[in-house]
Amino acid sequence: MKICTLCGKEYDEAAARSLYAEAGEWLAGEVWQDSGELCQLCLENRARLVMMYHSEYNS
Numbered sequence: 001m002k003i004c005t006l007c008g009k010e011y012d013e014a015a016a017r018s019l020y021a022e023a024g025e026w027l028a029g030e031v032w033q034d035s036g037e038l039c040q041l042c043l044e045n046r047a048r049l050v051m052m053y054h055s056e057y058n059s
Helices: 020-030 040-053
Strands: none
Touching: 020 040
């Protein structure tokens, strides 16, 4: 189990990921350089927010 650096909750990094979480993981690695440090919910939320507010990543 790991601790999410954004929300502080424990999470299992081996758990199955949704499509939003996969997109969030890509963003974590390519944009914010915090890959492997966020829980699934934070990854999903990041992906949704980027889709809404950062059109340069939404192509």
